[in-house]
Amino acid sequence: MTLEVVNTFDVRPIFREAGYLLSGLNWTLEFAAALRVPLRSAEIGIQGPCPDVTLKHASNHYLLLECKKSSFGASSSTALQAQKLLIVGSDMGPSTGNSTSIPATVTYVMPEDQLAAQLETLSQLRSHLVEVGFPCADYSTIGISWDGEGIWLRFSCPSDHHLHTVLEEPQLVIKSPPGERPLYIIPYDPSVTQDEEEKQYCLTQLSQRLHTAAWSEIGRANVPSMLNLYGDRLLNIATYGAFDYWRGSDRKNYENKAIQVLASTFKGVAQKHHIVRQASNPNHLELDLSTEVNRDIFLDCLHKANPASRVGGFTETQEELNLGLTS
Structure with missing residues (x-):
């Protein structure tokens, strides 16, 4: 407001x-x-x-x-x-x-x-x-x-x-008419206790917005190039600019978790085409956009993704996800 x-x-x-x-x-x-x-x-x-x-x-x-x-x-x-x-x-x-x-x-x-x-x-x-x-x-x-x-x-x-x-x-x-949920500017906050149904709904909403943000970044990127997807930028897009004001000590962890969500989405692409790289800094991914074919591979992956199945990025560790990304 x-x-x-x-x-x-x-x-x-x-x-x-x-x-x-x-x-x-x-x-x-x-x-x-x-x-x-x-x-x-x-x-x-x-x-x-x-x-x-x-x-x-x-x-x-x-x-x-x-x-x-x-x-x-x-x-x-x-x-x-x-x-x-x-x-x-x-x-x-x-x-x-x-x-x-x-x-x-x-x-x-x-x-x-x-x-x-x-x-x-x-x-x-x-x-x-x-x-x-x-x-x-x-x-x-x-x-x-x-x-x-x-x-x-x-x-x-x-x-x-x-x-x-x-x-x-x-x-x-x-x-907000009866039966409709109001807009959640920040759908999920790890520090807030929620019942399991509400938590899963909020995680799915955030995951969906992160996928949309990534789609926008990939679609507007120049080809050929190496595109860096940063957790803070994606979260800022996903929360309509609110993440810029997040001053909590868990900010970096939140950024890393956002990248884990997308890394999980791109796991198959990474293993098959070797065009995704997790940088040494866990707050961003590097995507190989050397060709329009590669861009289409990423966009197709996002199009087919089920956001509800990617919420684990916010609740699991990097090791638990076992992403198998190239380095």
Whole structure:
């Protein structure tokens, strides 16, 4: 909802309308140095939290979005992460390399019927942290509901908040009729726990998009040439530009896994024609496009591929795939 491309998919870019742009995904934030001793003393720890989504407003205000299936209590294990978010959100300066204080709002996104309980938890946690001397960010919630028209968002925040102008009332943000799944910008995130059916669906969606991205790259390449398919570029195409903002420590692993998906698809081509090479760096493949015949071989391979059968690239190791590529 911050990317321009979503207008193509009946998605209202409501955060962009409010002046927020995507700043980071899975970005590990940093505490101010002066807080490290009290953080240790309070047994909160100095490892910074990693919100699901970080948005930045044109006014230099940040929104730290954390998505949950349900609310949680102030004494639950999840509450530690919430405490860290409230503290680190009081000043984004250390995380952004800025010496001036930069505010953020910690915002939990969850089903609408969970909001009242979540607001109570955030109120308790913030009150406790302030009482023991920690600086704290403001907090808010965004409730998600789904009806016959699609997905709606309801925002609870102070009236002077940037989002209040566009989310003062519940807003339809994704048109999605009953029985249809909404668009998944990033279909699969290895750090998110999913039931097996949903996981397989998401893996298949991502695998299908990676195949489409590879088709585009091969189709537009010059012949003769050696074409390098890079995991980061393919993932960026597959996620409509969102992967550019992925700041998680697993980024490289994600890139390598994407290449494993395609390497698995091209395994037969590699063994029969010897026109695929896995480079020493596992984040890309080299394709021999010395002739138009070779290009057609690759495109035919992608055309016949079943994306659902290639999802193992994201769940198996390179050795387990036993690709048999030339080196």
